[in-house]
Amino acid sequence: MIGWSRFGTLEVSAHTGNTYRQLYSTLIDLVQTFLMIALVVFLTLYMLLSVSLQSLKRIKKQAKSILDNEFIIEKKIPFTTEFRSVTTAMNAMVEKVKDIFERENETLLRYHELLYKDSETKLHNRRYLAAKLPDYLQSDASLSSGTYVMISLDEIDRLKREKGYERYNIVINALAEALNTHLGSFRHALIARLNESDFFVVLPACEIHSITPQIENIISKVAHVIVGIDGEILDYLLIGCGVGTYNENDTLKALFSRADHSVIQAKQCGKFVVEESQANDSALVLGRDEWREELLKSLEESRMLLAFQSVVEQRADALSVIHEEIFLRLLDREGTIHSAGYFIPVATSLGLIDTLDHYMIEKVLKHIKDHNPITPLALNLSGDFVKKYANIQWLREQLESFNRHNDLVLWFEVNNTIALNELEAVSAISAMVKRFGYRFGIDHFTIPEAGAHYLQTIRPDYVKANCAYLQDMMFDQDTGKSRESFNNVIRSLGISIIAINIEEAQDVEHLKALGIEQFQGSFIAPVALL
Structure with a gap:
């Protein structure tokens, strides 16, 4: 160094703190990046697992319903192949069981109608009455006492022979309709056609004095219908009605026997007579x-x-x-x-x-x-x-x-x-x-x-x-x-x-x-x- 005097020697070196600061900053950036990536991955996995778990929950719910014999069709089909196969299989099984139930139910209803319904009036028949009445008469039923009504028509064959089936059908259905109109609204009322000429009604928990006016209205309505179609029918058609009470001590045989007797008594008194037959009932003392x-x-x-x-x-x-x-x-x-x-x-x-x-x-x-x-x-x-x-x-x-x-x-x-x-x-x-x-x-x-x-x-x-x-x-x-x-x-x-x-x-x-x-x-x- 010509012309210069050496004053001293200056040494320059890099401070490590800057390096550490840069490393720390880089580390923080990496951590933040990884955290953001992890969060995105976690949220993605959570959403995927939630969807899968929802599918599993629906499968579990449907399986429980099947065990409880409930017909539940799962409409949301899972996107995964395995879950989709399980859901589809269970839906097919439920559909099959439901179809069997519906078909058997329809068959049962048709058989029930053939077995227990009168084809002309659509009232219940004698067979249904015989099957159902024991439930009414058993001593521990709330239906075990009440009022019965029996209506019987004489000369029904002559009506068909002389006036034809159409007028016979009008008379029979007029009586059936009147019974349904006036007595069908009573709770637990049981209305049946025993045979071609006899009708029977059971009215649980009803008192006889409240039923008799209804019966008189029914008889009057049927007589009015007969007059409307052909007044000559009244010359020979005889309608008798017996009304009485029943209780838990009655049997089917005793009840029908008492009803038949009251109807016979009514017919002996005239053409459109209602005969009351009160059974002995100690419960009525109070x-x-x-x-x-x-x-x-x-x-x-x-x-x-x-x-x-x-x-x-x-x-x-x-x-x-x-x-x-x-x-x-x-x-x-x-x-x-x-x-x-x-x-x-x-x-x-x-x-x-x-x-x-x-x-x-x-x-x-x-x-x-x-x-x-x-x-x-x-x-x-x-x-x-x-x-x-x-x-x-x-x-x-x-x-x-x-x-x-x-x-x-x-x-x-x-x-x-x-x-x-x-x-x-x-x-x-x-x-x-x-x-x-x-x-x-x-x-x-x-x-x-x-x-x-x-x-x-x-x-x-x-x-x-x-x-x-x-x-x-x-x-x-x-x-x-x-x-x-x-x-x-x-x-x-x-x-x-x-x-x-x-x-x-x-x-x-x-x-x-x-x-x-x-x-x-x-x-x-x-x-x-x-």
């Missing part, structure tokens, strides 16, 4: 106010007793009790025990039937706590109890507070007519008791004119049907072969069948041959106090 006081007192004094009847299952040589149905018995002040048919119709007319249901439920729950039984108990709920929402809420509270000491299962039942008329309420009760792990059934079951679709809504565990009705529906007497439609419709919904009103050993044998294994009736076990 007035309404006295009955109300007696029933309320019996509840206060615990004179309303619990009784039961066993329902059994018979397989091969093994016999087991599947449940015991609970009934009420009235112990009067003289110490006499009366069946439910003695006081239930009166309690129904007084609006006290749901009060009796409250009493029965409380007594049964107390009995279970005190005695810890191992056999399930079945309680039959009335229509008045079912149709009130407050009663359903009360029942839920009772079951929630009920402490089960063992695996005892309570069974609840409603009459088939109640199930049809109060479908929404009955479905709610059925779902509720099943949530508690209990069972639900329909008593006095018959296929209604609309078909068995209402069973899909209620989902009962079992139905109880009269043994005569079951034999009619499941056995073809013309061919001597069993009919599978009834069995297929009921079994396809996972419902078991219990035959009731078993009174003879041959009833059991006939039903066992048709695949029925569960029975209830006086032949199986009598009603006894609990």
Whole structure:
């Protein structure tokens, strides 16, 4: 360095902090980038898994519905091959089962109409009356007392011969229409044509004095129709009408015999006469106010007793009790025990039937706590109890507070007519008791004119049907072969069948041959106090 004087030596070096700062900045950028990528990947995977899980949940729900015998078609088909195959297969199976149910239901309805309907008037026939009346007359039914009406026409063959089938048909259908118009609106009314000239009506829980004016209107209307088509018919056509009462002590034979006698008496008195025949009924001794006081007192004094009847299952040589149905018995002040048919119709007319249901439920729950039984108990709920929402809420509270000491299962039942008329309420009760792990059934079951679709809504565990009705529906007497439609419709919904009103050993044998294994009736076990 010429001309310069060395002052010193300067050394320049890079600071490592800058490098570290750059490295740190780069690391942060990488971490943020990876986090963003991870978040995007996670969200993508979450969405894919959610879609897959939703498909799995729908598959699980559909599988559970199939196990519960519900016909649910899954409309959302999964996009994955495996899930799509499973859903498609289950949909095909459900469609097949549903198709079988619909076809068997249609077959059953056609057979039901052929078996139980009069072809000319579309009223029920004598066979239906014979199959249904035992359900009305049994001593523990609320329908076990009321009024019957029998109308009979004489010289009906002469009418057809001299005036032709068309005018005969007008007269017969005018009578059928009048019966439906004036009496069909009564609760649980049963109207049937016994034969070509005789008609029979059963009106549960109706008093005879309220029915007689209706019958007179019917007779008058038919006479007016006859005058309108040909007044000469009145010269020989004789119409007689017998009106009377029935109760739980009547048999089919006794009831028809009494009705025939009253009709004969009416015909002897004239052409359009209504003859009343009041049966002896000790329940009529008390007035309404006295009955109300007696029933309320019996509840206060615990004179309303619990009784039961066993329902059994018979397989091969093994016999087991599947449940015991609970009934009420009235112990009067003289110490006499009366069946439910003695006081239930009166309690129904007084609006006290749901009060009796409250009493029965409380007594049964107390009995279970005190005695810890191992056999399930079945309680039959009335229509008045079912149709009130407050009663359903009360029942839920009772079951929630009920402490089960063992695996005892309570069974609840409603009459088939109640199930049809109060479908929404009955479905709610059925779902509720099943949530508690209990069972639900329909008593006095018959296929209604609309078909068995209402069973899909209620989902009962079992139905109880009269043994005569079951034999009619499941056995073809013309061919001597069993009919599978009834069995297929009921079994396809996972419902078991219990035959009731078993009174003879041959009833059991006939039903066992048709695949029925569960029975209830006086032949199986009598009603006894609990």
